[in-house]
Amino acid sequence: MKLKMNVEARCGDARATEVTLPRGGFKTPIFMPVGTMATVKAMTTDEVASLGAEILLCNAYHLYLRPGHELVESAGGLHRFMNWPGLILTDSGGFQIFSLRQLMSIDDHGVSFRSHVDGSAHQLDPEKAMAVQAALGADIAMAFDHCPPSDAPRAKVIEAMERTTRWAERCVIAPRPQHQVRFGIVQGGLDLELRRRHLAEIGGLAFDGMALGGLSVGETPEQMHEVLEAIAPTMPVDRPRYLMGVGRPEDLIIAIGHGIDMFDCVMPTRNARNGNLFTRTGRVVISNAKNRQALGPIDEDCDCHTCRHYSRAYLRHLFACKEILYSRLATLHNLHFVIKLVGSAREAIIEGRYSEFARAFLAAREQH
Amino acid sequence: MKLKMNVEARCGDARATEVTLPRGGFKTPIFMPVGTMATVKAMTTDEVASLGAEILLCNAYHLYLRPGHELVESAGGLHRFMNWPGLILTDSGGFQIFSLRQLMSIDDHGVSFRSHVDGSAHQLDPEKAMAVQAALGADIAMAFDHCPPSDAPRAKVIEAMERTTRWAERCVIAPRPQHQVRFGIVQGGLDLELRRRHLAEIGGLAFDGMALGGLSVGETPEQMHEVLEAIAPTMPVDRPRYLMGVGRPEDLIIAIGHGIDMFDCVMPTRNARNGNLFTRTGRVVISNAKNRQALGPIDEDCDCHTCRHYSRAYLRHLFACKEILYSRLATLHNLHFVIKLVGSAREAIIEGRYSEFARAFLAAREQH
Numbered sequence: 001m002k003l004k005m006n007v008e009a010r011c012g013d014a015r016a017t018e019v020t021l022p023r024g025g026f027k028t029p030i031f032m033p034v035g036t037m038a039t040v041k042a043m044t045t046d047e048v049a050s051l052g053a054e055i056l057l058c059n060a061y062h063l064y065l066r067p068g069h070e071l072v073e074s075a076g077g078l079h080r081f082m083n084w085p086g087l088i089l090t091d092s093g094g095f096q097i098f099s100l101r102q103l104m105s106i107d108d109h110g111v112s113f114r115s116h117v118d119g120s121a122h123q124l125d126p127e128k129a130m131a132v133q134a135a136l137g138a139d140i141a142m143a144f145d146h147c148p149p150s151d152a153p154r155a156k157v158i159e160a161m162e163r164t165t166r167w168a169e170r171c172v173i174a175p176r177p178q179h180q181v182r183f184g185i186v187q188g189g190l191d192l193e194l195r196r197r198h199l200a201e202i203g204g205l206a207f208d209g210m211a212l213g214g215l216s217v218g219e220t221p222e223q224m225h226e227v228l229e230a231i232a233p234t235m236p237v238d239r240p241r242y243l244m245g246v247g248r249p250e251d252l253i254i255a256i257g258h259g260i261d262m263f264d265c266v267m268p269t270r271n272a273r274n275g276n277l278f279t280r281t282g283r284v285v286i287s288n289a290k291n292r293q294a295l296g297p298i299d300e301d302c303d304c305h306t307c308r309h310y311s312r313a314y315l316r317h318l319f320a321c322k323e324i325l326y327s328r329l330a331t332l333h334n335l336h337f338v339i340k341l342v343g344s345a346r347e348a349i350i351e352g353r354y355s356e357f358a359r360a361f362l363a364a365r366e367q368h
Numbered sequence: 369m370k371l372k373m374n375v376e377a378r379c380g381d382a383r384a385t386e387v388t389l390p391r392g393g394f395k396t397p398i399f400m401p402v403g404t405m406a407t408v409k410a411m412t413t414d415e416v417a418s419l420g421a422e423i424l425l426c427n428a429y430h431l432y433l434r435p436g437h438e439l440v441e442s443a444g445g446l447h448r449f450m451n452w453p454g455l456i457l458t459d460s461g462g463f464q465i466f467s468l469r470q471l472m473s474i475d476d477h478g479v480s481f482r483s484h485v486d487g488s489a490h491q492l493d494p495e496k497a498m499a500v501q502a503a504l505g506a507d508i509a510m511a512f513d514h515c516p517p518s519d520a521p522r523a524k525v526i527e528a529m530e531r532t533t534r535w536a537e538r539c540v541i542a543p544r545p546q547h548q549v550r551f552g553i554v555q556g557g558l559d560l561e562l563r564r565r566h567l568a569e570i571g572g573l574a575f576d577g578m579a580l581g582g583l584s585v586g587e588t589p590e591q592m593h594e595v596l597e598a599i600a601p602t603m604p605v606d607r608p609r610y611l612m613g614v615g616r617p618e619d620l621i622i623a624i625g626h627g628i629d630m631f632d633c634v635m636p637t638r639n640a641r642n643g644n645l646f647t648r649t650g651r652v653v654i655s656n657a658k659n660r661q662a663l664g665p666i667d668e669d670c671d672c673h674t675c676r677h678y679s680r681a682y683l684r685h686l687f688a689c690k691e692i693l694y695s696r697l698a699t700l701h702n703l704h705f706v707i708k709l710v711g712s713a714r715e716a717i718i719e720g721r722y723s724e725f726a727r728a729f730l731a732a733r734e735q736h
């Protein structure tokens with residue numbers, strides 16, 4: 001295997017691991033900031049690295065459309081193109097094609113879809129999805145999957161699941177760069193029996209890691225937690241476990257408790273730009289009138305650059321004036337919060353006190 | 369005088385000086401980045417400082433409306449509010465009230481205008497304009513002036529000029545913070561006789577520095593250069609000379625040649641956001657198709673962070689996707705260009721080769 005995983009500590013189902021890849025490594029649990037268009041929105045890569053991020057998620061679908069994977073390849077790959085010294089995981093594009101509702105047709109060969117940018121017609125199939133991710137030079141490439149909506153009838157969930165397995169078999173044998181590892185994606189909606197069946201199918205293929213897809217797509221947090229509780233601890237112990245698209249602080253803490261290692265989500269960065277800032281005791285809505293004269297920081301206990309140097313009143317002013325600096329300072333704060341939270345969870349696992357840590361974190365939020 | 373100026377070198381009419389104020393100093397010629405809303409758009413103050421900027425221009429009119437000068441004062445003044453360790457010059461608001469066409473009425477007492485933000489009615493007069501700038505805690509406050517449009521008939525120019533003098537007499541005696549100095553503004557349009565007359569009037573008042581207003585307001589570059597050539601060298605030699613609102617690279621070099629010391633302009637930052645990037649040989653329009661696969665930097669000879677780490681192709685991609693990082697990297701480059709250009713002009717003056725320097729710079733741009 002090109003991927004090596006060392007489980008350093010266990011605490012209940014939660015675990016702390018070290019993952020080593022050909023071009024670098026990371027420690028889990030880990031949150032991967034999202035750089036959809038080859039940029040973590042509003043951030044430089046220097047800033048993202050200074051927050052302690054070790055691996056970014058970029059998006060093969062979006063980069064295939066703009067600027068094109070061939071261009072990125074000719075620029076020396078995505079790392080060099082976007083000036084990122086760490087690792088990159090690319091999503092395959094399956095989720096975007098279904099969620100952006102650009103789908104024209106789907107069959108076992110692949111999908112036809114329209115670009116959400118200019119309406120042009122495109123085809124994507126497992127081989128092409130892997131070729132795009134190879135051209136981008138991703139350290140971790142995701143299998144090309146069929147992700148049904150959260151309210152899909154059972155027959156549709158089964159159809160998507162079975163197709164995802166057939167596609168996964170093709171993804172696993174597609175050519176890949178020397179340095180690249182691949183993760184499979186488990187579908188099956190909210191049905192635990194389907195999830196178990198699909199986990200067995202995908203787990204039987206030669207993937208280096210396993211992801212849970214089709215969650216955080218419209219179901220309630222409780223529904224998602226039920227799937228996590230039943231499925232996450234049964235995922236292969238010797239491979240990283242990645243919960244796709246999850247980033248709500250409460251969900252991170254619960255999922256880590258069930259043994260998830262990796263996360264990505266646009267929520268910290270998108271919420272920041274929309275005026276919602278994370279704190280230990282819940283969110284701050286920066287536009288609230290009570291922040292107009294608030295000369296203290298977003299969070300008195302936070303040691304991020306934003307909280308050390310800027311008041312809520314200043315941030316509210318920048319937000320009201322639609323100033324770019326607002327998005328920068330807010331994004332920096334929210335990413336710092338999530339990365340630090342996941343780092344604290346890791347420490348708690350290593351120190352054997354994860355359940356107390358999780359209970360205290362969740363209780364502090366319920367009180368507010 | 370609270371302001372001390374030491375003329376280090378002269379080269380023709382051009383000069384290199386050191387200006388000392390109660391809370392800090394700067395060397396001229398100098399370009400002041402514009403932070404209209406208490407932020408240099410897209411930049412942190414750390415970045416602006418790292419580019420070598422020593423003094424920013426902020427805008428009393430805009431900050432009076434949002435977030436309000438009282439709030440800024442209660443936050444400890446503008447420097448602390450926006451986390452800027454250097455000096456701040458504030459424009460008085462006269463220019464904005466006239467140029468944003470919010471004017472309702474004007475008489476010798478002052479002006480009534482509507483907020484461009486919410487339409488609310490406001491009054492401003494010399495005393496209030498100075499009180500706002502005092503509350504903001506500006507190191508340099510500008511007199512409250514009447515700035516006519518570039519195509520105003522002679523009678524209107526004279527009226528505005530005479531009113532500006534009467535207002536200046538009130539500005540000079542208004543209360544001010546211990547650390548604050550004040551600059552007067554010379555009007556007179558494109559009429560050299562009026563400019564000379566007004567320079568004598570304003571120069572006779574106890575201002576610490578002198579500004580040329582009412583230029584770069586719609587006239588041709590040649591018309592502006594004619595006023596600069598005739599007027600700038602005759603401005604008081606013992607006080608800083610500030611050309612308001614000018615930032616086109618060619619104009620900076622020509623104005624420095626006529627003895628101007630200080631500049632401000634939104635052009636470097638605004639052009640950056642609009643896709644126009646400065647280089648020694650002219651501008652780069654980042655959206656041009658030829659930049660799609662351009663893997664080199666904006667300017668091979670530039671040592672800014674953007675040019676050291678990012679290709680034109682990457683910047684073009686970010687611009688096409690309307691990514692915030694584009695505005696950041698582009699602004700960083702353009703500000704670096706202008707600040708470095710003015711710094712090179714200073715060196716050339718000190719080394720006694722300004723006319724060769726200016727000739728070479730202007731010739732390189734004409735060839736492209």
